[in-house]
Amino acid sequence: MEVIVQKTPEDMARAAAREVANVLNAKPNAVLGMATGSTPLGVYQELVKLHKRGELDFSHVTTFNLDEYVGLPITHPQSYHQFMHENFFRLVNIPAQNIHIPSGTTTNYPAFCAWYEQRIRECGGIDLQILGIGSDGHIAFNEPGSSLSSRTRLKTLAKQTIDDNARFFERREDVPIYAITMGVGTILEAREIILLANGAKKADAIAAAVEGPVTSMITASALQMHPSTRVYVDEPAASKLKMREYYDWIQEKMPGAPPA
């Protein structure tokens, strides 16, 4: 894992967006794994800016979202379908048929989950997966105790996650109890992963994910097993990392192009 500490969430968003742009410039038909939550919002805003300036084309891009609440219609203001449409898809030029988001309203979850996994394979796998992290260390909706080889499936949300996400709903009772989510095993198959976190509320989760043991209690810690994950954090989210100085040293000494 490479840890990149940025001064502010805005710097973090710009750096992560640059990384997405690099992938798309090298492979215009890349498959992107998309995340919801407040953390990746800045990255989406940066990508939209690049697109509006004519510097980034999404016309050949395919996307797969990580998760969706079960029981919310796609038009519900808090559904992840709505979130992605409002904050990203309506603002760029990804063809509608290339966008995949798990269904929170299917009548047959096992069949839908198997189809979702198969679609990812048919599209050649995910080139770059964007991830946030829950305060309990989850990625997507892989709550503590999720198998580290889990695949897309229905998951019961932890009380902590329901509490955390209640701020987006009128009442806590309105937060769905179930979600459909890519599994940890599904996520680990992405070729590149960027994990984003900002704010002091994420400091414990980031320290556990990056420097703690690999454990299903902190599903983000499974990323330690992934060959190419970069962790973008702002100062407060980095505040509990013991090896902080070393991470900065690595960035400072990053070899540039070899001398000609």
Ligand code: GLP
């Ligand atoms: C939800 C999502 C996760 C996200 C997490 C953190 O649980 N399923 O993908 O990482 O929220 O959200 P935020 O970025 O708003 O803190």
